[in-house]
Amino acid sequence: MSKLADRSRLFTELQTHGVRLQDASQEHVSRRGGAGPSDHQAITIDGITMMVPVYTQSAWRSPFSVVSGDEGHRLTENTIPMADITFADTPHFYDLQTADGVPYTHIATLHSRDVLATTVLQTCIRYESRRKACKFCSIGQSLQAGRTIAHKSPDQLAEVAKAAVELDGVKHMVMTTGTPATSDRGASVLCESARAIKAAVDLPLQGQCEPPKDPVWYARMKEAGIDSLGMHLEVVTPSLRKTLMPGKAEVGIEEYMQAFRDAVDVFGRGQVSTYILAGLGDTREVILETCQHLIEIGVYPFVVPFVPINGTPLEDHKPPSADFMESILAPLGRRLKLAALRSSDIKAGCGRCGACSTLSEYER
Structure with a gap:
């Protein structure tokens, strides 16, 4: 499978499963309720920004989570590192x-x-x-x-x-x-x-x-x-x-x-x-x-x-x-x-x- 296909699959899984945030410090450009992509947060992987569910019930059960440290943020799946990510800055x-x-x-x-x-x-x-x-x-x-x-x-x-x-x-x-x-x-x-x-x-x-x-x-x-x-x-x-x-x-x-x-x-x-x-x-x-x-x-x-x-x-x-x-x-x-x-x-x-x-x- 090509790198592009791998990335497409990962992005699709993130948007269906959602992502668990560890704490409030990881909440950046996100929104609850209302019209549009509600209960989502913008994250960037490999230069591509997507809206991913973070406040939904399925997100709380997701195998994907974000681990943050001095070197930045990392996406994990069942604790296995998957990719480095960044959050959109508050405008x-x-x-x-x-x-x-x-x-x-x-x-x-x-x-x-x-x-x-x-x-x-x-x-x-x-x-x-x-x-x-x-x-x-x-x-x-x-x-x-x-x-x-x-x-x-x-x-x-x-x-x-x-x-x-x-x-x-x-x-x-x-x-x-x-x-x-x-x-x-x-x-x-x-x-x-x-x-x-x-x-x-x-x-x-x-x-x-x-x-x-x-x-x-x-x-x-x-x-x-x-x-x-x-x-x-x-x-x-x-x-x-x-x-x-x-x-x-x-x-x-x-x-x-x-x-x-x-x-x-x-x-x-x-x-x-x-x-x-x-x-x-x-x-x-x-x-x-x-x-x-x-x-x-x-x-x-x-x-x-x-x-x-x-x-x-x-x-x-x-x-x-x-x-x-x-x-x-x-x-x-x-x-x-x-x-x-x-x-x-x-x-x-x-x-x-x-x-x-x-x-x-x-x-x-």
């Missing part, structure tokens, strides 16, 4: 606050080493209804814990984005949002935010929302300064969608596929992406079949291992095995390479960052 902009006293960390956070991320609306019509909430979602946890605010204003986002670029060299930014009770499904607040950010700093932006009912919003988002768009399927089998994400499943697969076609017409091939959470019951065959359809449309299918988050109905759900993930990511990586649909060509966002999945490793 300088984390020390600042807005003029009205809101900490910058409540507005946006660092993901991986050079990606700024924010949830513009920390509330969601899906999450607020127990009957319709996605069973894996923790968007409300950070708000309830007082680590963020419900609505980040365009001016606040612009101020933090400019500081993150100037102080910490941030290269691109992800703006996601909870779904409001409006037909644009979050596209409007993304437009307002993008205009303010682009007026303050030259920073590639990805917007993430559910498909707006009127496709005119794709052109509006593009004109506002959003460079790439994410609309996340998460689960692809219709019956599973109704069980695991009953509210979001009201927007069916076919509606998503039409939305992808409309969005690609505006943003271009490879600049529209979708998250697929492997390990929630979708079979390997169904995921790969869906991904092939997405590739043909021109959408980048960002497949990530499901991570059960504490405090959600699925906190005890077993994460997928490394073998299962590899059986999807290896052939998918080859298909993406063959189709010339590469993560490195995405202008901004989760697929460009790639830290929550080893898919980009298999593209190589």
